[in-house]
Amino acid sequence: xxxxxxxxxxxxxxxxxxxxxxxxxxxxxxxxxxxxxxxxxxxxxxxxxxxxxxxxxxxxxxxxxxxxxxxxxxxxxxxxxxxxxxxxxxxxxxxxxxxxxxxxxxxxxxxxxxxxxxxxxxxxxxxxxxxxxxxxxxxxxxxxxxxxxxxxxxxxxxxxxxxxxxxxxxxxxxxxxxxxxxxxxxxxxxxxxxxxxxxxxxxxxxxxxxxxxxxxxxxxxxxxxxxxxxxxxxxxxxxxxxxxxxxxxxxxxxxxxxxxxxxxxxxxxxxxxxxxxxxxxxxxxxxxxxxxxxxxxxxxxxxxxxxxxxxxxxxxxxxxxxxxxxxxxxxxxxxxxxxxxxxxxxxxxxxxxxxxxxxxxxxxxxxxxxxxxxxxxxxxxxxxxxxxxxxxxxxxxxxxxxxxxxxxxxxxxxxxxxxxxxxxxxxxxxxxxxxxxxxxxxxxxxxxxxxxxxxxxxxxxxxxxxxxxx
Ligand code: SF4
Numbered sequence: 001x002x003x004x005x006x007x008x009x010x011x012x013x014x015x016x017x018x019x020x021x022x023x024x025x026x027x028x029x030x031x032x033x034x035x036x037x038x039x040x041x042x043x044x045x046x047x048x049x050x051x052x053x054x055x056x057x058x059x060x061x062x063x064x065x066x067x068x069x070x071x072x073x074x075x076x077x078x079x080x081x082x083x084x085x086x087x088x089x090x091x092x093x094x095x096x097x098x099x100x101x102x103x104x105x106x107x108x109x110x111x112x113x114x115x116x117x118x119x120x121x122x123x124x125x126x127x128x129x130x131x132x133x134x135x136x137x138x139x140x141x142x143x144x145x146x147x148x149x150x151x152x153x154x155x156x157x158x159x160x161x162x163x164x165x166x167x168x169x170x171x172x173x174x175x176x177x178x179x180x181x182x183x184x185x186x187x188x189x190x191x192x193x194x195x196x197x198x199x200x201x202x203x204x205x206x207x208x209x210x211x212x213x214x215x216x217x218x219x220x221x222x223x224x225x226x227x228x229x230x231x232x233x234x235x236x237x238x239x240x241x242x243x244x245x246x247x248x249x250x251x252x253x254x255x256x257x258x259x260x261x262x263x264x265x266x267x268x269x270x271x272x273x274x275x276x277x278x279x280x281x282x283x284x285x286x287x288x289x290x291x292x293x294x295x296x297x298x299x300x301x302x303x304x305x306x307x308x309x310x311x312x313x314x315x316x317x318x319x320x321x322x323x324x325x326x327x328x329x330x331x332x333x334x335x336x337x338x339x340x341x342x343x344x345x346x347x348x349x350x351x352x353x354x355x356x357x358x359x360x361x362x363x364x365x366x367x368x369x370x371x372x373x374x375x376x377x378x379x380x381x382x383x384x385x386x387x388x389x390x391x392x393x394x395x396x397x398x399x400x401x402x403x404x405x406x407x408x409x410x411x412x413x414x415x416x417x418x419x420x421x422x423x424x425x426x427x428x429x430x431x432x433x434x435x436x437x438x439x440x441x442x443x444x445x446x447x448x449x450x451x452x453x454x455x456x457x458x459x460x461x462x463x464x465x466x467x468x469x470x
Contacts, residue, residue, distance in 0.1 A: 008357035011332040016448075024159045025329045028150075032320040035263020036371070043259060053256045054374045057311035060243050064301060067210040067243045068292070075213030078275030080288040085118075088349070091237060091293045092123035095202065098235055098289055099129050104199035108227045110217065111135035112204025113151050113314060114237050114293060117336045117349065120202070132194045134223040136187055143170050149330030151337060152261050152316040157329050195223075201231045201285065203273075205238040206257065206313070207250040208290075214274035215290065216250050218258070218267040225271055234273065234285035240292050241310040247272070253313060256373035260315035296348045305384040309344050311374040318368035318378060324361050333358060340368035340378040347385055356394050359385035417460070424454045 015021055040046045060067055072082045085091035095118075099107055107129055109115065121142075124131045133142040140155035141148055143166045148154030155163070160180065167183055168174045171190045175182035203224055205215035215236045217224045228234045244250050258267050277284030300306040319325040319339025330338030335346030335355065343358035359382045368378040389395055409416050430439040431453025438446050445451050457467070 008332065008334060008355075008361065011334060012328050012361070015328040015332040020159055020162070021157055021329050022327075024157055024162075025326060027159070028153050028156045029320045029326055032153075032261075032263065032316070036260060036317060036320070037263075039259040039263040039265065043255075043265075046256075046259070049252065049255050050373055050375060053253055053313075054311060056244060056249050056252060057313075057374055060245065061241065061301065061307065061310045064240065064243070067245060068240060070210040071208050071213055071243060072292075073213070074211060075275070075290055078213045079278075080213060080275045080290050083289060083291045085291055085293045085295070088118040088293070088295045091118040091291055091295065092120050094291050095120060095235055095237060096123050096127045096129070098233065099124070099127070099200050102200050102233045102287070104129055104233070106130040106132060106194065106198045107200040107202055108132045108134050108195055108198040108231065109138070110201070110203035110219065110224045110227050111138045111148075111154060112202075112237060113148070113336065114204050114239050115202065116148060117239075117295065118237065118293060120237070132191065132198065134191060134195065134227050135219070136184065136221055136223075139187055139191065140166065143167075147331065149338065150316060150319060151314050151341075157331060195226045196230050198227070198231045200233045200235060201228045202235045202237065203228055205236050205242055205290075207244050207253060208238055208242045208292075209247050209250055209272070210243055211246045212272075212274060214247070214272045216247075216254075217271050217273070218254065218269065219271075220262070220264075220268045222269050225269060228271075228273060228285065229283050232285060233287045233289070234276070236273065236288070236290045238290065238292060240294055240297050241312075257313050257315050260313075260317040260371070260373040300348060306344070306348065306381065308376050309341070309348075309381060311376055312341055312345075313374060314341075315373055317371040317373065318376075321367045321371045323363055323365065323367075340382070341376075344378060344381045344385070352385065352389060352392065353394055356385070356389040359383075359389065420458065420460075424458060427454050 043049075075082050083094050085094055107124060109120075109131060111133070115121065121131060131142075133139050135154070137153055137155040138148070140158055140163055144155070144158065146157075150156040158166075160183070164175070164178060164183060167186050171186050173186065173189050175186040203217055206218050207216040209216060215238065244253060254266075254270065258264050273288065276286055276288040297310060300310055316339070318341050319330070322339050325339040330342075333339070333342045333346065335342055335350055337345045340362065343362060346355045346358055362379065362382045364379045364382070366379050369376065372378065409419055427436060427439065430436045434453050435450040436442065436446065436453050437450050439451070442451055462468075
């Protein structure tokens with residue numbers, strides 16, 4: 001939905017040159033990594049819980065039609081209206097239309113990456129409906145006029161010094177002291193009245209419970225509860241892969257989600273919404289709508305090479321541990337979802353021609369899979385996109401010719417030995433102290449880092465002479 005007009009490499013160069021961005025990423029991602037490591041170490045059954053989580057999601061994905069029908073039946077019985085959206089545009093249209101029908105002038109929104117995926121902030125703005133982001137980080141994103149750069153910490157790209165300056169410019173009663181607590185108070189003062197005067201509340205869902213028709217939302221700020229309770233209408237948007245069979249399964253997944261996302265044992269607020277206000281309830285919405293969004297998910301379901309990605313519970317651990325994300329931050333990825341999971345998902349939403357660089361940016365070090373709480377083989381999925389990119393002829397001509405020559409020469413041992421001998425000699429000539437800092441043909445590599453000069457003897461020569469390679 002949101003691919004920026006310039007390419008990945010240009011965005012990456014911009015991000016690499018931004019020292020403030022680097023500071024902001026290091027503070028938050030470093031903290032997240034440390035907290036997750038400690039939380040997992042403190043929770044002995046994490047390995048077994050991970051296996052179970054993977055089995056739950058695989059079971060739901062294999063029986064998605066059954067659980068979707070069950071969810072719709074129970075949600076309808078609870079008084080919700082279920083809407084189906086095949087595409088992002090259709091989902092955004094349904095939400096805007098529901099807001100119009102409710103006569104909404106102001107809507108409050110709880111952070112939801114699905115909302116970003118379907119372009120909801122833009123659709124609401126374009127419809128002239130005032131949108132109030134109630135999550136503190138999303139409030140910062142809205143004030144900055146930019147997009148989330150992380151799926152759990154949307155304003156990760158901002159330092160607290162930048163946030164302080166933004167709040168002072170935008171809030172009616174800004175903070176006096178330069179403390180995080182004072183800034184939070186400032187946001188609270190600014191947002192509190194808007195919570196209470198909104199006509200419609202829009203939230204996402206971390207899980208959809210098939211056997212009750214409830215939706216489950218987790219937050220640490222309590223903004224989901226404040227957002228969804230006062231307005232007359234509550235709209236939930238959720239991807240169809242968010243289903244779990246029962247509430248007990250949702251709790252099993254929550255144990256993985258929270259530890260992997262924030263390193264806490266439990267989130268501050270876990271809320272289950274099940275239909276509108278009933279007779280005798282003191283508060284709650286009079287109408288509840290649930291918009292179930294496909295937007296490429298059934299295509300992923302049919303595709304054996306991508307199906308495992310539907311297990312994703314959007315915890316963000318893969319990006320917190322990714323060496324590329326830690327250098328660039330989220331905006332450089334160009335799509336809604338950044339990091340390793342974003343590099344897999346963006347080609348699904350934006351098409352491979354517009355996003356083929358993402359799979360190539362990966363070092364394939366495997367850390368993302370290691371920390372993924374549902375064991376998604378992200379490096380394998382990224383290699384799959386590289387393979388498709390090659391088969392669809394999307395790689396640049398120079399790479400195709402180079403690899404063609406390589407494959408041709410590699411099948412001719414005499415020619416290969418001659419070629420490598422010449423190349424190794426040339427590379428040694430350019431090497432200084434074991435490193436090549438500049439060499440014709442290696443410019444794209446040496447522009448950012450040195451290249452190791454070849455060892456004095458090749459592996460094949462050592463093998464031939466009976467030497468043990470070190
Ligand atoms: S791919 Fe795994 S680690 Fe990454 S966000 Fe999804 S569940 Fe979390």
